[in-house]
Amino acid sequence: MNKLHWNILPSDVAILREMASRVRHIADSDANRALIDLWYAHDEGREHRPLILTETDGGLNMVAPDWKPRCQEPWAQGQEWGLFANLLHHEIIGDDFPIEPFVGVGWAIDRGTLGVETHLTQPDAGGPRGAYHIDAVLTLPEGLDKLRRRQFRVDRDQTFAAIEILSDVYDGLLGVRPRQNPWWTLGLTQEAIMLVGLENMMVYMYDQPEALHGLMAFLRDDYIAFVKWMEREGLLTFNNANDYCGSGSRGYTRSLPQRDLPAGATPRTRDLWTLLESQETVGVGPTQYGEFIFPYEAAIARQFGRVYYGCCEPVHTRWDILKTMPNLRRVSVSPWSDEDFMAAALGRTLVYSRKPKPTMVSTERFDEDAIRQDLRTTMNITRRHGCSTEIVMKDVHTLHGEPNRLTRWTRLAREVSRDVYGE
Numbered sequence: 300m301n302k303l304h305w306n307i308l309p310s311d312v313a314i315l316r317e318m319a320s321r322v323r324h325i326a327d328s329d330a331n332r333a334l335i336d337l338w339y340a341h342d343e344g345r346e347h348r349p350l351i352l353t354e355t356d357g358g359l360n361m362v363a364p365d366w367k368p369r370c371q372e373p374w375a376q377g378q379e380w381g382l383f384a385n386l387l388h389h390e391i392i393g394d395d396f397p398i399e400p401f402v403g404v405g406w407a408i409d410r411g412t413l414g415v416e417t418h419l420t421q422p423d424a425g426g427p428r429g430a431y432h433i434d435a436v437l438t439l440p441e442g443l444d445k446l447r448r449r450q451f452r453v454d455r456d457q458t459f460a461a462i463e464i465l466s467d468v469y470d471g472l473l474g475v476r477p478r479q480n481p482w483w484t485l486g487l488t489q490e491a492i493m494l495v496g497l498e499n500m501m502v503y504m505y506d507q508p509e510a511l512h513g514l515m516a517f518l519r520d521d522y523i524a525f526v527k528w529m530e531r532e533g534l535l536t537f538n539n540a541n542d543y544c545g546s547g548s549r550g551y552t553r554s555l556p557q558r559d560l561p562a563g564a565t566p567r568t569r570d571l572w573t574l575l576e577s578q579e580t581v582g583v584g585p586t587q588y589g590e591f592i593f594p595y596e597a598a599i600a601r602q603f604g605r606v607y608y609g610c611c612e613p614v615h616t617r618w619d620i621l622k623t624m625p626n627l628r629r630v631s632v633s634p635w636s637d638e639d640f641m642a643a644a645l646g647r648t649l650v651y652s653r654k655p656k657p658t659m660v661s662t663e664r665f666d667e668d669a670i671r672q673d674l675r676t677t678m679n680i681t682r683r684h685g686c687s688t689e690i691v692m693k694d695v696h697t698l699h700g701e702p703n704r705l706t707r708w709t710r711l712a713r714e715v716s717r718d719v720y721g722e
Contacts, residue, residue: 303374303460311375312468318382319472325389326400335397335541338551342628344647344687348720349678350395351712353705354547354693359384361698362391362705378402378465394709397549399541402469403478404461406534407454410481410525414447417493428696435496439503440510442495446517451528477536483543484610485526485599486576487518488592497579504587511591519595523602526568533565538572545574545607546631547691548652555604573603575624576610576631585617593620600625607652609633611694615640638677642684651686653677657695660704670711678719 325331340347355361359380366383368376381402388396421431437445458477465475491514492500503511529535537556544550556570575596580588600606606624608614609631614621621627622644629650632641638653645651655677659670674690681688690712698704716722 303457303464305374305464306372307464307468308371308375311370311372314369315375315378315382315468316472318379318386319469322382322385322398323400323472325386326398331398334395335551337395338397338549339553341650341687341689342552342554344650346685347687348716348722349653349681349688349690349712351709351716352396352547352549352689352691352693353388353392353394353695353709354691355695355705356693359387361695362387362702364702378468392706392709394705397541397551400472401474401476401478402465403536404458404465404475405479405481406477406536407457408481408529408534409452409454411449411451412447413449413494413521415445415494433493433496435494435499437494437514439495439499439507439514443510443513443517446514449521449525451525453532453534477534478538478542480529480536480538480571484574484576485522485596486574486578487515487522487595487599488577488579490518491515492579500579501583504583504591508591515591515595519598522599526602530567535566535568535571537566537570539570542572544572545629545652546576546610547654547693548607548629548650548689552605552628557604568602569604571603572605572607572628573599574607574610575600576608576612578610578612581612581635585620588617589620593617593624597623597625600627605629607631609652611635611654613637615644618644638680642680642686645684645686647685647687649687651681651688653681653688653690654694655690655692657692660692660695660708661697661699663699665699665701665704665707667707667711670708671715674712674715675719678715682719 337347341350360366368379370376370379385398388394389398415436417436418434419431420434421429462475469475538544538550539552539555540550542550550572556566560570577592580592603626605628606626607629608621608624608627611633613633613635614630615637627649629652630645632638632651632653634654634656642651655673659673692708
C-alpha cells in the first residue's frame with residue numbers, strides 16, 4: 300500500500316514531534332479557543348473588533364530569514380515547514396491566525412488536460428515571479444474544436460500511505476486527515492486567458508461574442524464536472540474551520556456543512572466554501588463582465604454552500620451585478636476598491652475582507668504614521684457601517700530586508716483597533 304517510499308529517520312520524527320507538541324499546546328490554550336470563537340462570531344456578523352491576518356507571497360522565510368529545516372528527508376522538511384508556519388503566526392507575527400490540532404493531507408489528483416498545452420514567454424532573467432507574456436494557443440471561433448473534456452484520476456493509495464505514516468509520526472499529538480481541496484479558485488477567466496490571451500479575450504467580447512460565450516460555457520461545464528466528480532468519488536474535504544477560504548480569509552462557519560449531511564459522511568459541494576474572482580477582467584466594463592463572466596461563475600457558485608468573491612479587482616464598479624451572486628458571504632475589498640461604498644453595500648450582511656496595499660510593508664520606508672492612517676481610515680468606515688471586518692495584509696513579495704515588518708504592522712493594527720473599536 301505504501302507507494303511513497305519515504306525514508307523514516309528517527310531524528311526527523313523526534314524533531315517533528317517536538318514541533319507538533321508546541322502546536323498542540325497552542326491549539327489547546329484558552330487564548331486560541333477564544334480566537335476560534337471570535338472567528339465564528341465574525342462569520343455570523345456579531346459585533347467585534349476587526350480580525351487581523353498576514354500572508355506572504357514570497358515565503359515565510361521573509362519573516363524568519365535565518366530559519367532552516369532541521370529534518371533531513373524532503374517529506375519531513377515539508378512537514379517541518381508546515382508546523383513552523385503555524386508557530387510563526389503565533390510566536391512571531393502575533394496575528395489572528397488560529398491553530399487547529401490537525402495535519403491535512405491532500406488527495407493525489409490528476410486533473411488531465413483540455414487537449415491543448417498553454418504557453419508563456421518569459422525573459423531569461425525573469426525568475427519565478429518575473430514578467431511573462433501569455434501566448435494564445437486558441438483562436439476563436441475555430442479553436443473551440445480543439446478543446447477536450449478533462450479526464451480526472453486519483454491515486455488513493457498515495458494519500459492513504461501518507462496518512463498512515465504521519466499518523467504514526469504524530470500519534471498522541473496531532474490528528475491526520477484528508478483536508479485539502481485541489482484548487483485555489485474556481486474563477487474562470489485565468490484559464491480562459493491562458494487559452495486565448497488577455498488582449499484577444501477583450502477583443503472577442505466585441506467581434507466574436509458567440510464564440511467567447513462558447514468558451515466560457517465549456518470551462519464552466521469542465522469546472523463543475525471536476526467538483527462533481529470529486530463529490531461522487533468521496534474526495535471533497537471540509538473547509539469550514541482554519542482552512543484557506545477565499546483570498547486570505549479563514550473558513551470558520553457554523554453554517555457549513557448543510558444540516559441534511561449525514562453524520563460522518565464526506566461533504567458535498569454544497570457543504571463547502573469556494574472562491575470566485577475575475578482579476579484579469581479589471582479592464583472591462585461592468586456590462587461586459589455581466590454578460591461574459593458573471594453568468595458562468597454564478598453557475599459554479601450555485602454548486603457551493605458559501606462563496607468568497609474577489610481578490611485584487613476593484614469590486615465596487617461591478618457591485619450591482621455581483622450582489623446577486625448565489626451564496627455570497629465574503630467580499631474582497633482590494634486597495635483599488637471604494638472602501639466607503641463597499642462598507643455601505645456589505646453592512647452586517649456580508650463580511651468586509653479588506654486588503655491594504657502591500658507597499659505599506661514592502662517599500663524602502665516603513666512609515667508607521669501612514670500605516671496607522673490607512674488602518675484608521677478602514678476601521679472608521681467599517682465601524683460606522685457596522686461591518687464584520689477582516690484586514691488581510693497579503694500579496695507581500697518582499698519586506699525590504701526587514702523581517703519584523705509584518706510583526707510591526709500587526710501591532711500597529713492592534714493599536715488602531717483599540718483606538719477605534721475599544722478592543
